[in-house]
Amino acid sequence: MAKCNDATSTAAQISVTTASAMELARSIRTGAVTSRQVVDAHIAVLRAGHDLGAIVANRFTQAQDEADAADRLIAASSADDDLPPLLGVPFTVKEAIPVAGMPFTAGMATRRGTISTTDARAVDRLKGAGAIVMGVTNTSELCLGIESYNSVYGRTRNPYDPRRTAGGSSGGEGAAVGSGGAPFGLGADTGGSIRLPAFFCGVFGHKPSPGLVPSSEQIPSLTAYSGTEVDAMESIGTLARRAEDLMPLLRILSESDLPTTESVNLEGLSVIIPEGTTYFRPLSPEMKTAQDAAAQALSEAGANVQRVQLTALRRSAQFYLIALREHAGTSVSNLFDFFGEAPAQSRRPSWSRTGSLQMTLTIIGDKLPGLLPASARRKITDAGEALAAEVHAAMGDGVILHPAFPRTAPLHNGTLARPWLFGGAAIFNLLGLPVTQVPLGLDTRGLPLGIQVAGAAGNDHVTIRVALELERAMGGWRPPGQA
Numbered sequence: 425m426a427k428c429n430d431a432t433s434t435a436a437q438i439s440v441t442t443a444s445a446m447e448l449a450r451s452i453r454t455g456a457v458t459s460r461q462v463v464d465a466h467i468a469v470l471r472a473g474h475d476l477g478a479i480v481a482n483r484f485t486q487a488q489d490e491a492d493a494a495d496r497l498i499a500a501s502s503a504d505d506d507l508p509p510l511l512g513v514p515f516t517v518k519e520a521i522p523v524a525g526m527p528f529t530a531g532m533a534t535r536r537g538t539i540s541t542t543d544a545r546a547v548d549r550l551k552g553a554g555a556i557v558m559g560v561t562n563t564s565e566l567c568l569g570i571e572s573y574n575s576v577y578g579r580t581r582n583p584y585d586p587r588r589t590a591g592g593s594s595g596g597e598g599a600a601v602g603s604g605g606a607p608f609g610l611g612a613d614t615g616g617s618i619r620l621p622a623f624f625c626g627v628f629g630h631k632p633s634p635g636l637v638p639s640s641e642q643i644p645s646l647t648a649y650s651g652t653e654v655d656a657m658e659s660i661g662t663l664a665r666r667a668e669d670l671m672p673l674l675r676i677l678s679e680s681d682l683p684t685t686e687s688v689n690l691e692g693l694s695v696i697i698p699e700g701t702t703y704f705r706p707l708s709p710e711m712k713t714a715q716d717a718a719a720q721a722l723s724e725a726g727a728n729v730q731r732v733q734l735t736a737l738r739r740s741a742q743f744y745l746i747a748l749r750e751h752a753g754t755s756v757s758n759l760f761d762f763f764g765e766a767p768a769q770s771r772r773p774s775w776s777r778t779g780s781l782q783m784t785l786t787i788i789g790d791k792l793p794g795l796l797p798a799s800a801r802r803k804i805t806d807a808g809e810a811l812a813a814e815v816h817a818a819m820g821d822g823v824i825l826h827p828a829f830p831r832t833a834p835l836h837n838g839t840l841a842r843p844w845l846f847g848g849a850a851i852f853n854l855l856g857l858p859v860t861q862v863p864l865g866l867d868t869r870g871l872p873l874g875i876q877v878a879g880a881a882g883n884d885h886v887t888i889r890v891a892l893e894l895e896r897a898m899g900g901w902r903p904p905g906q907a
Contacts (some may be wrong), residue, residue, distance in 0.1 A: 438775045442903060445513050445607040445673070449554075450759040452512040453498060455509050459491040459512025463556060466488035466514050469559065470605040473583065476590070478603025480519055480577040481527045482559035485593060487514060490556045495542040502817075510552030515550065516609040518598045519577075520567050520593070520643045521660065523547050526557075530643035531565040534764035543681035544641040546610060546660045546677050546705040553676045565586040566610065570620060570839040573598055577834065582624055583904045584871050592620030596661065598625035601663045601871075604903050609663040609675060612642045616828060616849025619861040619876060624833035626872030627901050629663045629861040630670045631852070634879045636755065637677045658855040670860065674884060691726035694822025695719065695890075698734040708831040713826030714864040714873040718825060718842065721897035722890065732818050734811070743770055744885030749777050767823065812855050816880070823890055824878045828861060834869035852878050859886040863901050864896045 440448065440462050451457045467484050488733040494512035501507060517523050521532035522540035529535035545550065565574040572580040572595025580595040582588040583603035590599040594611030598621025601609050611618040613631040618823045624630025633655040640647040640697070647655040671685055697719055707715070723729045815824070852859045857878045862872040875894075880888040894900075 432889035441469055441604045441723070442563060442665070444605065444662065445510060445555075446668050447514070447666075448513050448607055449510050450483065453507055454496070455498070456864060459494040459498075459556070460488060462512060463487050463491040463514045463558070466596065466605055466607070467558060469512045469603060470600065473599070473603045475581065476583055476586065476599045476603060477572075477580040478561050478590070479516065479559040479601065480562045480596065480724060483526065483557060484559070487556050492558070493616075494554065503603075508552070509578070509676070510550065511554030513554065514606060516556045516558055516561050516606045518548055518563055518594050518597050518609070518611045518642075520563050521547065521560075521610055522641050523560055526560045530567055530577050530644075531563050531572075531576050533575050533645075534726070534762055536576050542641075542880045543562070544660070544881050545638040546641075547571045549676055549679060550610065550673075560611065561594070561600050563594065563596060566618060567593035567614070567642075569593060570646075571701060571836065572621070573836075575636075581836075583867075584626065585869070588835055588871070589624060589839065591624040591833070593617040593800045594620075596622075597663050598622055598627065598629075601625065601627045601665055602901075602904070604665070606811055608662050608669050610660065611663055612639065612646075612658065613853065615853050616657075617660050618659075618663060619828045619849050619859060622861040623863075623874040624826045624872065625663075626866070626874070626904075627663050627861075628667050628670060628863065628864045628895075629667050629885070630659050630674065630888065631659045631859045631882055632674060632678070633636075634856050635859040636674070636680065636858075657853045667888065667895040667900060670888045670891065671885060676890075682880045683885040685885050685889040685892060688886050689726075690722065690889070690893060691892075693727045693886075694820055695722050695727045695729045695780075696818050696822060696824045697729065697731045698824065698826060698841055699731050708809045708867075710828055711831060711873060713714055715825060715827060715875055717898065718862070718864055718875050721894060724848040725893050726895075728822075730869070734814060734818065771879045781848060811851075815855060819878070819880060821870070821880055821883065823883075824876075825885055826876050826878065828874065828876050832867055832873060848878065852876070856881055858882075858884040858887055860884075860891045862891045864894070864898050866902055898904070 448462055453468050470479050480693055491512055522528050522542055524540055524543045524546045528538050528540035562572045562577050562580040564572050569592045572592045573587050580599050582590045582592045583599050594617050597609035597611045598607045602625030616633050618629040637660045639658050639660040675682055719729045824850055859876050859878045862875050867873055877887040877890045
């Protein structure tokens with residue numbers, strides 16, 4: 425098989441760190457570039473962006489060794505050999521998802537020093553497909569917050585503006601992929617934790633349909649806590665700089681023969697845009713313009729775009745918080761104790777040693793629904809169920825376009841004590857729907873714009889097909905500094 429020259433030109437380096445994972449895999453298999461060159465180029469980007477706080481522990485040397493092994497395998501193979509689909513392609517993993525030999529703390533001070541001895545099934549499946557882990561990335565404490573900050577690793581910064589949040593809880597993944605440091609990454613989403621970082625960092629993110637990808641090994645997993653087989657609210661999924669990768673990655677992670685995006689006909693596809701938003705203030709003008717442009721692009725592709733009144737969405741955060749508390753059957757404080765690994769001699773509960781104001785406020789906010797009278801909680805629950813029925817009736821087998829957040833990435837600490845801000849993402853966890861976050865260019869300050877595409881359960885291929893069309897029409901991910 426043909427081999428590349430060891431010297432990689434500047435132009436090739438730029439191509440390597442902007443290409444999709446599937447394009448990289450094809451190029452590695454054909455010898456257009458080596459896995460070692462691809463891995464080295466991404467490590468260089470991650471090292472250059474060290475101040476972003478995306479990678480909290482790396483395995484760069486091991487990744488380089490694995491890249492060399494992949495190159496030897498390719499050199500020894502014939503054209504007829506069936507090589508793994510992601511052979512030699514690097515990626516990163518949220519630190520709250522176990523990777524053998526890597527830290528596994530979920531940002532909790534009580535787990536500081538904990539090293540995983542096993543891979544999560546999702547990680548194992550990607551490795552089995554030939555992909556190479558470069559390192560693990562930062563998260564919010566116990567993965568419960570819009571900001572990726574904790575007392576173990578500190579803060580993650582946005583690659584487009586370090587003064588701003590990269591989102592949470594998979595914020596390290598957002599920063600790693602958004603900066604060009606990884607073609608894709610593995611995150612988890614129980615209330616927007618893939619989609620908010622994907623939005624703030626200008627990349628694609630996909631929250632799969634419940635149960636499609638094993639998620640019980642992550643922290644915190646309600647499946648693990650409750651002992652149930654599948655939790656409808658939680659998912660492990662991917663962030664990627666190119667939409668081309670979303671469906672192949674989902675097939676690998678799910679080990680399922682899923683429908684193809686080619687089977688989706690945009691002609692006549694129902695696209696619903698809720699009038700108003702889930703937020704207590706209007707979208708920023710540039711967010712509104714981007715949403716309208718996305719709707720126009722889909723209309724031009726033949727979709728049937730309709731604006732529908734779904735005013736109950738304004739209470740989505742309220743629905744979610746109460747449903748999550750009742751659904752989990754426990755408090756945030758108890759989750760801290762369940763997943764913590766505090767020293768045996770400690771008499772204090774693990775949650776009392778939380779390292780961040782964000783988590784302290786989350787614990788306080790978690791107690792508020794319990795202060796409501798049972799009748800009030802029942803009314804809110806009933807209203808949430810009515811909203812679910814309304815959304816399903818309006819959407820059918822089509823999609824809903826809805827922003828994950830009312831404005832572009834806020835400054836650090838700009839989301840504290842404002843739980844309603846994540847309602848536009850969390851509502852789709854509550855409804856158990858697959859959702860794809862799609863970048864829609866940059867605003868006048870160079871910050872990413874974007875939109876969520878939600879579909880019916882099992883219609884992941886439909887939301888991803890819409891993402892592919894929006895990428896074609898609007899350009900997709902734009903590397904930081906390249907307006």
